[in-house]
Amino acid sequence: MPPITMRLNPTVVHTPKAPTGIRGLDTVMGGGVPSGRTTLLEGGPGMGKTVLALQTLVHGARAHGEPGIFVAFEEHPERIVRNAESFGWDLSSLEGDRLAFLDARPDTDLIQSGAFDLGGLLAVLGARTKRMGAKRIVFDALDVVLALMPDARSVRREVYRLHDWLLANELTAIITTKAARTAGDANEAASFMQFMVDCAIVLGHDLVQGVSQRHLRVVKYRGSSFLENVHPYVIGPEGFEVARTDTDKDSQARISTERLSTGVSRLDTMLGGGYFRGAAILVTGAPGTAKTTLSGAFTLSSCERGDRTIFVSFDSPPAEIVRNLASVAIDLAPHVAAGTLKVVAAHALRGSAESHLLYIERLVEEHGARCLVIDPVSALGKSGNDKVSRSVVERLVEWCKHVGVTLMCTSLIDVEHRDAEGTPIQISTIADTWIHLDYLVRGGERNRTLSIVKSRGTEHSNQVRELLLSHGGVTLADVYVAGGEVLMGTLRFERERAERQTTHEREEDQERSKRLLDVETAELGARLEILRTQLALKERERRALDAAGDEDVDRHSAGLRSVHDLRGGDRMTTDGGGSDG
Amino acid sequence: MADAGDDHSVRLRLYVAGEGPNSRQARENLRVICEAHLAGRHVIEVLDVFEEPERALDDGVYLTPQLLVLVLPPATPRTVVGNLSEREVVLRALGVSDGVA
Structure with a gap:
């Protein structure tokens, strides 16, 4: 049957x-x-x-x-x-x-x-x-x-x-x-x-x-x-x-437990191993918070893993993206040359959000891409009214899940509405992992922070980290929390140095005390030795003294006897009596 | 129905679609007009599109009934679509002035 x-x-x-x-x-x-x-x-x-x-x-x-x-x-x-x-x-x-x-x-x-x-x-x-x-x-x-x-x-x-x-x-x-x-x-x-x-x-x-x-x-x-x-x-x-606006809710979205490196090792740790394959990752932040850099790090790690990847940029031409990322040790050029990576420039003013969506979908299919980066996805918002654009981004996320493509989107957050931490395009609710980048201005410095707002199916760190960019690459540093305030940059550095100093001093103190004790111990030991020697000397002296005493008495009685004998006087009793001393 | 034609005859081709009402009327209207105005000076060929679709296709006849007034190339034939109930229109297409009646 x-x-x-x-x-x-x-x-x-x-x-x-x-x-x-x-x-x-x-x-x-x-x-x-x-x-x-x-x-x-x-x-x-x-x-x-x-x-x-x-x-x-x-x-x-x-x-x-x-x-x-x-x-x-x-x-x-x-x-x-x-x-x-x-x-x-x-x-x-x-x-x-x-x-x-x-x-x-x-x-x-x-x-x-x-x-x-x-x-x-x-x-x-x-x-x-x-x-x-x-x-x-x-x-x-x-x-x-x-x-x-x-x-x-x-x-x-x-x-x-x-x-x-x-x-x-x-x-x-x-x-x-x-x-x-x-x-x-x-x-x-x-x-x-x-x-x-x-x-x-x-x-x-x-x-x-x-x-x-x-x-x-x-x-x-x-x-x-x-x-x-x-x-x-x-x-x-x-x-x-x-384009489909309705989603088949029981669509056979491929669920994967495979973890993909974020390209930043400490971020991998924070996320319990990295992003899930097939997940939708949202990176939000104000301009200049290194959204592109973070997507670049992911792009590089994807390429190194051998996943064909597409990087769609609405902001800059491909050559510029590659050059800028190379300055923070994210070298994409070899992967572009090898054909693993395709960097595409899409300008927000050409065509509707719909045509962008279909264009991107076709790109992914033609390239056979397994990872897709869109920087920034908020550019799609320029293509029409908010209502339509929202559904375009939602559909992009749904489509990527359906075909099992790992999607990383960056989204610009309006500086005026920064406090809300909300994105103009409400994809935050459908994103699996949401990383928020920000900066703190304190002590005359602007320092970048990274925090994981959410990450589905993953234990993740709740700590804010400092994002450091250098020509050595992208790294995360712990931030110091003091008196309810987060310390970063130079302040963090100073704090770190101060702590190092304190430790150092404590160590020195201890060393000094130890040496002092050693000296004292040695001194006491030495004194003990001297005393022991003195004691031995005294004892020997005493013994010598004892022996010398007996001889003297004998000699003394013999002497008396001789004197008596010499005098020829009275007889003397041997048991003393005649002592004149 | 066709009279013997000579060089001066008007050559007509009427496409009809079976025995539909418009087709029947067209046949009848054309016969009456020709007898009245072109007696002995016309040749009429009637084609049923259902029987000769390839001819209709060649002539690009999709609307029926349709009358083609054939002229020497390169001029294109004049066409009249409909059951030919408006006599003046048909006569103009045939190049016959109403005054002759």
Whole structure:
């Protein structure tokens, strides 16, 4: 028995889909336009209706073996083909049996007399469809031919005729028409066509602070769910590209436990080993707080690890970035030369935030990058209004997570709002690791500080560190906290020296005491020796004295005896008595 | 329906789409106009787009019914789209003045 799988994402397939091959659009539409059904594409001039429609046709012919017919009511097919060449679609390889153009532009000298219909067109197309085995068809600018109809009833009748014919031939069709701005026949046609067709897409655009933001919205899709929101899009160098604003929450974001070095060894320690692979890292700070340097350190370590990396700079040209980083021992030049690293300059004033996003995504894909650095991501904020830009950055983060690319963004913090520590673009909430750089001005110095505001899934140090830049590289130093104040730079140095001095002095004192004691011990030892010698001397003296005494007495009695004998006087008793001493 | 033509005949080609109402009306309107104004001086060829789509494609006929007034190259044929219910318009396209009637 096959396992039962539940799909919770909004792309559950009810209706067979015909993929458009347009980046993002198939996701938005849950796989593509309805197969064998009609899709209405509405939009103002220059919105890219023709591009979208033709791209779908080309994709069908090339990738799905579905030949297609392009019916041009407004533009000359030659012009359409020429415009398409700039997208590199290589139409000439398809033209003939896989892709056909029909020039159905009404004759400008057309004379009208009475009612008419699209019978001829459908007959011609019917024959062509059979011969080619066509599966897809585009009616580009149908409004042009409908405008020739004498009344609304005729318009309605012809649209139904066309729709019935498409269904009967089981063609996957895209009908493009100009947006209904003003009341009139075209307007009416567009609105009832929306009711008739199975799927309807509207293209629109807003001008926000002088930057055009194009957006697409699927307004209807019978038998299928779809992402209903407004989706920004651009017409890029390869054609139509739609950005997704909704995220598939259960998207298979690759969770990694691999740690990537930050390029600053003490920072690695503070983060418990480095950043996680696939994480989004945000570095915020005022101008001059070394945001670029910190991203450069990460870039270098990524390259050294062998990860293909892209460094997108909105501020400086690539050569300048490389030169400036080399001054702090971050030498990127060999990695640029080896092709591991690509440094790209993106100027904030060219194109909308949307086009930047898609441009960056394509860069990453083409380069096969595993690490991406954007310096600063806040430059995207210049490209449109805050609301749109915020979602652009959020989508960038989500996209990077989805494809497993480690993203490091720097963000400029408005000096006036520094205290808030918030970023103008609120990516801080979706960033995994947020490092804040700042500077303290004290004692006539400006010193850089680094602190980790947050780091998901990682034990991290809560300490503020001093960030030191020198031609030896980037290092972190402990800061001194004294009386509730953080000491840095010279103050820190002085403090360190003072501490060293104190220790030194204490050591010397101890040494001196020890020596003094040694001397005293030696002295006492010596004195002890002298005393011991003196004692021995005295004892010997005493013994000598004892021995000498006995002899004397003997000699004395003998002497007396001799004297007595000599005198010949009285007899003396030997036991004394006659002592005269 | 076509009369035998000579060098001075007006050569006409009418595209119709089967037996649809507009196509039927066009055929009838053209017959009446030609009989009244071009009797013996015209050749009419009627083509059904469903039967001869390649001919329609060659002539770029997508709107039906459609009348082509054929002239010698390099001039391009004049075309009249519709069921030919507006007689003055058709006559102008045929190069026939209304006064002849």
